[in-house]
Amino acid sequence: MAAPGVIVGMSGGVDSSVAALRLRDAGEPIAGLFMDNWADDGSGHCRADEDRRDAVAVCGRLGIPIHFRDFSQEYWAGVFEHFLADYAVGRTPNPDVLCNREIKFKHFLDAARELGAARIATGHYARVDHDGRHWRLLRAADRSKDQSYFLHQLGQEQLAATLFPLGGLQKDAVRGMAAAAGLPTAAKKDSTGICFVGERDFREFLGQYLPARAGEIRTPDGQVVGGHQGVFYYTLGQREGLHIGGRRGFADRPWYVVGKDVAGNVLTVDQGHDSPWLMSQALRSETAHWIAGAPPSTVFRCTAQTRYRQQEEPCEVTVDDSGTLRVAFERPQRAVTPGQSVVLYDGEACLGGAVIATTDAPAGTRGVPA
Template identity: 80%
Template sequence: MSTAPRTAVRTVVGMSGGVDSSVAALRLRDEDEPIAGLFMQNWDDDGSGDCRAEDDRRDAVAVSGRLGIPIHFRDFSGEYWKGVFEHFLAEYAAGRTPNPDVLCNREIKFKHFLDAARALGAEFIATGHYARVEARDGRHLLLRAVDRSKDQSYFLHQLGQAQLSATKFPLGRLLKRDVRQMALDAGLPTAAKKDSTGICFIGERDFREFLGRYLPAREGEMRTPDGQVIGRHPGVFYFTLGQREGLNIGGVRGFEAAPWYVVGKDVGENVLYVDQGSDSPWLHSQALWSEAAHWIAGSPPAKRFECTAQTRYRQADEACEVDVRDDGTLSVRFARAQRAVTPGQSLVLYDGDVCLGGAVIAATDAPLEERLKARAA
């Protein structure tokens, strides 16, 4: 590493207090990139004792000290509440299952964080995401990470040219195990820190208890698709398609001793529909319709095209045909039936390793969903 004096900051690294952002900063520092760190507080301590923001802040400070780089702090909790959390609640209230990480990236990390970095005089931001950016033919492409088991392009599909042209992903070509080893070799205090999982602002706490603070739920009936009542649920908001845990269905007379799964929700009637078997036909769909799509290149590759898609994180690629409708929404048909495609989640489209963009899933042709739509018409 060069010992030449550093110039003004050119890249600000989002320091989360985790091992990935720590190594992202380490790699840029060792490339003699003039950097600073920035810790974002996105959630106010709600008094539960479950918020780890202060621990993460201390770790970010410790890493920055170890690397010999300055660190800044910004409170984006107000922006997060309006841009992410209010949408999260509205989606659950409507019976859908949102993905707040996608919105957090678009609204906070690659919007307010980018603005804060520019206010500090920087040209670029960097994060510990596992993804890659490449410039080709005057366009910036979002590509999957080399470590496909950690690839996070799914959560970044709402980014556009302005954000990608100002973003660096130093971990995009690394394997996770090598990132851990780099942190250990450099003596970083986050080297063995456990990766965060789940929804960021809920953390390790009970999901139902947390959501119940904001969306008071009503008990209701659990029914089979043919209408037989087999139990009661604590609130349809708490469940998502394909879910097995938390149903608390014991032995039901006339049914096999097999696991039960959520296959549908009727928010208006406050009914949760369940069926036995992880491959229940009520869980499968072959087509979906989306809200207006976002295209990383600024426009779709064609009005109709074939590609692969993911309807959930870490899903294997699924072949599909995409029709872009006049209002920007998508009609998508898969080559084979898909399990538990969930309204509110993200459809993300790929051409090989290139992420094309994506959209929020609005509806599917799953049999129970079609029946409920016809009943409401």
């Protein structure tokens, strides 16, 4: 059998299924590859077996071969250890960004080349083109599903070897194609959240690796209003799980996390979704990654997102000599969180991005390395 020209990353979901369907119908010689990225911990929450069965069933329906690779050790070292280290110092990491950089567009790409393929394809909602000088990562046509935020760490080599067959489609059209082709994943619910946590309680999961350390919940002026089991269990802007309730002397309004003092083990909260303690006008980042290999200038204007599906915001970016960024927004931004990513855009094109180190929010996250 001739080597496939494209290996499709088959996740067992509808998006990768339709990515494979479109390439097959376009006449591409393809094969699928299912990645095991997390060793089953016996909790009963891991969907890997179900996803594997669905991936096999889809490839059978499409009449294409499927391969299997176990990347669980690579995932632990390249993604999960960083995830735990960030939470331990009070940051809120984004494992999907690391997974794309370290697993799906590194080890998966290497595996595809070992199988003789020149390119890979995934079910991500994004687009790739070439402007005559560089490969570009573009937003998807379906802005509500656009995943370029999670892909901003890709570079020229990866984009040159990657296809995103769903980039020009709307999500409802993808499900319609799957149903018309009789694919068993047509009505399968999309996975949400962090893959290795599954449907279980996040605090319970994290507590297996970061033991609880009780401390005080205080208002910005130092009044104790409750207690917590560990500041690393919370993220800025969080409302759920505080268990503060009604307090004499305070308005009957929801409480939100507005600051985390890791060294002092104090969680700071305030009332109101748009508390001024949650707002920041500027941030500093770790070393940035540029999709084109270099920034457009040392000082430039663009738009940015600090969370997935967030409305992009105009800003000015200054690239320091060390490669880190200073990003100043036109308007204050809510709950900009160290450990998450600031991702930069020029129109539809993603320029790159970086991990957020610190912000100018009044409380923020103290004790986080800048």
